[in-house]
Amino acid sequence: MALTVGLRPLTRALLRPWARVPGAALGRPAAGSGDGVRCFGSPRVLVEPDPAAVGVAVMKMRNPPVNSLSLEFLTELLISLEKLENDKTFRGIIITSDCPGIFSAGLDLLEMYGRDPAHCAEYWKAVQELWLRVYLSNLVVIGAINGISPAGGCLLSLSCDYRVLANNPKYAIGLNETLLGIIAPFWFKDVLVNTIGHRAAERALQLGFLFPPSDALQVGIVDQVVPEDQVQSTARSVMAQWLAIPDHARQLTKNLVRKPTADRLLQQRDADIQNFVRFISRDSIQKSLHVYLEKLKQKKG
């Protein structure tokens, strides 16, 4: 599904610097990607065809230290997703992390703290776009969740068709925004309700639950919990099961199920952006973000 992406100028501007990175240009083997393995991506996103599964790409998030969803990272993810959607040799994507112990720390707090309204609007448009592109993708998208996955990281996971989580008690997953003194927007809430049901979502959202793997499985926020060294192989075998379904029938069904939720945002994207800018710009919210960022720093001792 072609989505209006108002990032063209930004994309060009952001891509220009790394286009000079040897081998990192889209379509050529990236430096260090191994001989002959045709992969593409960018400094923060490596996309490799799965050598063991025809038509499957593995998209590795590598924005150290915590795969926080910065504007640049979002843009690179969007470009890689668009390229995969347009490359008819691919039918499925496994999204995983190259940052040890972390799937994604969620939205980059520094994109929302101390920023002017114009930047916040541009950032939020990119957040919307990433969700829409993953949630409505014609490809089979499987989350191989090999690390902690709070807030925006949880949203990315929930937007996949299927979620495999490593059985490590540190790898909690959930929409924990209230713990930061902020809230999840309605479309984050909608996806959680669709996944775990209204009452469980209501409780989890209000309390900012981060579910450890056993609880995540029980509540249904993930579909499978496996030993850490089996996450990728499990994602691959689930992918094979999903790709056994004729693409057109599966894509129409996915759209039938998901479009009403996506339409709620699509019909009010600008209003949602303005609402975000107003909310995040409040002194009280900026103070909450400041306190939370300080806590993260103090945690390091």
Ligand SMILES: CCCCCCC/C=C/C(=O)SCCNC(=O)CCNC(=O)[C@H](O)C(C)(C)COP(=O)(O)OP(=O)(O)OC[C@H]1O[C@@H](n2cnc3c(N)ncnc32)[C@H](O)[C@@H]1OP(=O)(O)O
């Ligand atoms: C109408 C609605 C309006 C509002 C909508 C807002 C929706 C928001 C969605 C979000 O996603 S908000 C972000 C939520 N994320 C979190 O709560 C996770 C915060 N991070 C952590 O808990 C930990 O960092 C970690 C992920 C568990 C990893 O811990 P670890 O000990 O391995 O690393 P740290 O030393 O904590 O972090 C390293 C480094 O990274 C910085 N950092 C961590 N998370 C973020 C982040 N989300 N954004 C920006 N930066 C982050 C952290 O401060 C450290 O920085 P340095 O001190 O090294 O500079």
